[in-house]
Amino acid sequence: MQLEFISTSPQQTAETGKKLSKLLKGGDVLLFSGELGGGKTTFISGQARGLGIPENLSSPSFTILNEYGVGKFKLIHIDLYRLDSLAEFENIGLDDYIYNDRCIVCVEWGEKVREYIKKEYLLLDFGYVLGEDSIDKRKIIFRSSGPLWEPRIKILENRLKR
Numbered sequence: 001m002q003l004e005f006i007s008t009s010p011q012q013t014a015e016t017g018k019k020l021s022k023l024l025k026g027g028d029v030l031l032f033s034g035e036l037g038g039g040k041t042t043f044i045s046g047q048a049r050g051l052g053i054p055e056n057l058s059s060p061s062f063t064i065l066n067e068y069g070v071g072k073f074k075l076i077h078i079d080l081y082r083l084d085s086l087a088e089f090e091n092i093g094l095d096d097y098i099y100n101d102r103c104i105v106c107v108e109w110g111e112k113v114r115e116y117i118k119k120e121y122l123l124l125d126f127g128y129v130l131g132e133d134s135i136d137k138r139k140i141i142f143r144s145s146g147p148l149w150e151p152r153i154k155i156l157e158n159r160l161k162r
Contacts, residue, residue, distance in 0.1 A: 001143070001153050002153075005142070016043065016046065017043040017047040027100070027119075028105070029098055030107065032106065032107060032108045035128065038138060040108045040126055048075055053075060064083070065079075073103065075103075078094065078105065080108065080109040120145050124142055
């Protein structure tokens with residue numbers, strides 16, 4: 001299943017992340033793809049606020065992974081921009097997070113590891129909207145990798161229409 005959404009501002013991108021956060025469960029994996037500056041970190045920051053995480057998120061480009069406590073769960077924010085190969089990913093030990101039912105895992109540049117992950121995930125693809133009035137507009141495409149995410153995408157679609 002696929003849902004396309006146009007965000008008209010960074011604030012709306014963050015708010016969309018916040019709306020999705022209300023549908024997340026422990027063990028969820030979200031893979032983010034798109035250009036630099038496309039809104040991935042802004043979206044994840046909105047998710048964090050929706051989950052009750054008070055601190056400001058930054059992209060873990062240099063640390064690769066940031067971990068935030070959120071009640072009985074952990075939000076794991078991973079940025080694979082600087083990784084060149086799947087072998088590097090495997091050596092980091094991220095299986096401990098991806099297959100942990102107490103973690104919600106968000107992976108920027110997630111297209112680098114799609115084949116590696118052996119469970120259902122939500123793929124979010126961010127793209128620029130071209131045009132004179134579209135400086136802050138982004139197209140966000142939500143794609144389910146299997147039936148687990150399809151009902152939640154339907155719920156999100158209804159919430160985004162409001």
